[in-house]
Amino acid sequence: MKKLINNPEDFVRESLEGMAAAHADLIKINFDPTFIHRLDAPKSGKVAIISGGGSGHEPMHAGFVGMGMLDAACPGQIFTSPTPDQMLAAAQAVDGGAGVIYIVKNYSGDVMNFEMATELAHSEGIRVLNILIDDDVAVRDIYTQGRRGVGTTVLAEKICGAAAERGYSLQQVADLCRRVNLSGRSMGIALSSCTVPMRMSPTFALGAKEIEVGIGIHGEPGRKRMDLMPANELVSMLALSILEDSAYTRVVREWDMDNGKWFDCELVNQPFQRGDRILAFVNGMGGTPISELYIVYRKLAEICQNRGIQIVRNLIGSYITSLEMQGCSITLLKLDDEMIELWDAPVNTPTWRWGV
């Protein structure tokens, strides 16, 4: 595997420096501890939204920092959770007095560190809430308790970012974020592995015709391995896994700001049904050209139409990636009027620039 890098250990820092240099009108980077924040943060009276996770999934999250989306992003090393001190420092830097939401993808390391950061921020007097994204229908309880957090994260950050921009309260943004998570489901496939720069050997091995169905964004195992099939059959498999997923109930921990403690919260994803209006998100894993993603979208649109499910918004491109992995994921998000309006709201980040 050949890469456009210098020293592997400098990959994350140099990539962030490049991003900050390219978008100095929008974002600024802080090192030691590392986080990227909006140039105009903190914004007084506005709820601040912070996300983060291992690097290697770019443009998520750093590319989503800016007006109408994230106030800060905390990148870890490649496929490695950021640390609580990064998350705390980011919260201190961008809290404008209205509180902070941490949007957390459900991976054991991320969950543990964001929970610790939540407690630290609380003890520093910051009003903070912590919302989990766990939308991957492929598997559960593999390396992570419950389902993993994938594509819905991107959509939650856009929608909640718009809500915060409009002056939603901390509790309102948290409720919305939870609702987005409960309305979204995802699944992906890998046609190739990715290669972590520090290791320079593939994370997993696939045969010349083999694919991994239900792949995780760090190369974690999915449901099964099988031979490559025509795109239409792969899309059917992913789409039906999502559309036919039954109600999914689990208990997650959320933060009780008033009493400074965690409590158990039972959450349920309701299944999709005929008549739903959805956002269809076809995501490239980093090494797949957009021409192939459109072939995926073509079949996905047909399947949804045949099931009486109406795609009213879509997003097609590489937004939550696994380095240069080839493959794609599909995320379907059930929308309501409020979410549609927030999806359409202006945004100005390194990755997205709408309405400005």
Add this chain to the structure above:
Amino acid sequence: MKKLINNPEDFVRESLEGMAAAHADLIKINFDPTFIHRLDAPKSGKVAIISGGGSGHEPMHAGFVGMGMLDAACPGQIFTSPTPDQMLAAAQAVDGGAGVIYIVKNYSGDVMNFEMATELAHSEGIRVLNILIDDDVAVRDIYTQGRRGVGTTVLAEKICGAAAERGYSLQQVADLCRRVNLSGRSMGIALSSCTVPMRMSPTFALGAKEIEVGIGIHGEPGRKRMDLMPANELVSMLALSILEDSAYTRVVREWDMDNGKWFDCELVNQPFQRGDRILAFVNGMGGTPISELYIVYRKLAEICQNRGIQIVRNLIGSYITSLEMQGCSITLLKLDDEMIELWDAPVNTPTWRWGV
């Protein structure tokens, strides 16, 4: 090489159908002959801008059709020129009476077919001009007369699209397009080959550590093969090849509308110099993640700064690709106030959405 496709012979059609389905609010596709056009074309009194070329370079050109950019795009089969009947039909469909500009990348097949289309459109009473993009400093006279047309095409389509939207005349848009071409230079490298779906074997073979410097967007040979080096050294090599390129003089054929014949036109690219304001475009070849492109941008910005060349705009992402090839190209475009204003103007296409 594994791909998310069905039958290789359906690749282009299905990908276009997916794009049209995803962006039905912006574009519409016509088959037999194949072209993609703005939903609201023809626009009376507005110069229409048409480009085209082989498929496999997506999002260019179909992804650039819409308000503020192209009126139509004519895709050929993978890495194969579209035909004159496509180009003529596109012109007939989008000409709003103010005439049509064909923006043509300098490849023998494209040039021949667009010249034929120019003559056909002329004979159908359409006012038409034909502007060549030939910005690749890597090589000349390899498979193509003179220099190949690469990244500057993307920038020309954005800038000229904005100009046409503002009501520039046919001659004014053509003059601007020629000026953009004479202000831009590009060069790329490949870390891997690409694989054409109909062949399913790599277009060229690279060793495990080998790269091709000065690669063409169809896998044509560049300047040399060498071992992979750290990104900073590769970026220096590309950037200096561009920044130190001396005046480039050549004769191209342009169309004389009034007399219905071709004439020879001598054109000169002036070298970059200290004090220039530029747009720096770091382009991914399709299989390279954006994290690596930011590492490229980081070094490029440093080099430009050290030479007293000011990057006032930038573009980073995969816009002119070679299927799933890994690698990147750098395009530097000398800007003036007019070009900056047009670059910043609103655009609404499948790929770009600014200011709307």
